[in-house]
Amino acid sequence: MDLLNTLVEKGLRRELPTRDEALAVLATSDDELLDVVAAAGKVRRQWFGRRVKLNYLVNLKSGLCPEDCSYCSQRLGSKAEILKYTWLKPDEAKKAAAAGVAGGAKRVCLVASGRGPTDRDVDRVSQTIEAIKEQHEDVEVCACLGLLSEGQADRLRSAGADAYNHNLNTSEGTYGDITTTHTYADRVDTVQQAQAAGLSACSGLIAGMGETDADLVDVVFSLRELDPDSVPVNFLIPMEGTPLAKDWHLTPQRCLRILAMVRFVCPDVEVRLAGGREVHLRSMQPLALHLVNSIFLGDYLTSEGQSGQTDLDMIADAGFEVEGADTRTLPRHRAQTAVGCGSHDGGCGSHEGGCAPCGDTAEEAPEPSQAMVARKDLVAVRRRGAGTDLAPNA
DSSP: HHHHHHHHHHHHHHHOOOHHHHHHHHTTOGGGGHHHHEEEHHHHHHEEEEEEEEEEEEEEEEEOOOOOTTTTTTTTOOOOOOOOBBBOOOHHHHHHHHHHHHHSSSSSEEEEOOOOOOHHHHHHHHHHHHHHHHHOOOEEEEEEOSSOOOOOOOOHHHHHEEEEEEOBBOOOOTHHHSSSOHHHHHHHHHHHHHHHTOOOOEOOOOEOOSSHHHHHHHHHHHHHHHSSSEEEEEOOOOOOOSSTTTTOOHHHHHHHHHHHHHHHTTTTTEEEEOOTHHHHHHGGGGHHHHHHHHESSOOOOSSSOHHHHHHHHHHTTTTTOOOTTTTTSOHHHHTTSSSSSSSSOOOOSSOOOTTOOOOOOOOOOOOOOOOOOOOOOOOOBOOSSSSSSSSOOO
16 A cells, blocks of 8 residues: 555654544555554564563552543542542552562553642652662653642652653543543643653553544644653543443454554654553454554553463564563664653653654664454453552552
């Protein structure tokens, strides 16, 4: 296909596709799906070889959130039967993080429900970051605490945080249909605050909330402009007890097309396969590894993932390898100015250009050798991990 050849050439040059090209990827047929995966896979291998970065979530505070995000089981008014608990102590969080690191995780993501942290909350999280770094000096720590107030990103950076996650989730045009208690602009501001403080920005999306192809392209192009170092792609898990509990719009083929489109738009960015992959990709998860270079290991915040050992087996069986702590995640042209992204060379983390073309020569990467209906299974609610007396799923 001329489209795919063009997109591969642009991806190898870190050149932005047109909106029509991105939309055309989402409109490809099932007969063309393997061609789409192969084309996007060339771009992925150019910048990341066959490495897969593992990330591990630690839910520091679960449930009872005052925000009304329709997709979230922790939202205001949620009837989802999830674990609810207040802040984990630093030692508890450190123990949970250690399970992920033992499973091969290179990054630990510290997440807390709520609109945003108070200054006291930042102190708590700072103590947790310091405790984790004391035990695992090389592990990356990403905080995800909601909307930031002035100065809080700097304090997290000073405590040792490497990155900050705050997803855009959906397009600006449809954001008000999903959440009313804060705005799309609030989210953009938080990501920019993190970047200004020298934190590596992590910001992504949720697919499957009834959005159009145009909405998906809008949010991914917005992310490209915002220029995070990592882009998590979540697929909605329609949790019982939330407003989107009946929204089963995704098939494995649709998910793969979305991931390919993200890779073409952000060729040299850490694209992370995040929540919902087991539910929606199912047996086609290994194909997604040809598109993404990062996944979450084990459980998510309030839902179970597949076992950590199954993840590791899947990576090996698909011919990929787990990225080591001493390996730079991002290509050299990004890692030179990024902090906490697998590069321990330092830098400011807030950089211009990003995946826009800047004349750099592409870095050589090692090269080892019918549409389905949406599945409407009930989602298993997480019953193990942080906040319980059961072992984490890693």
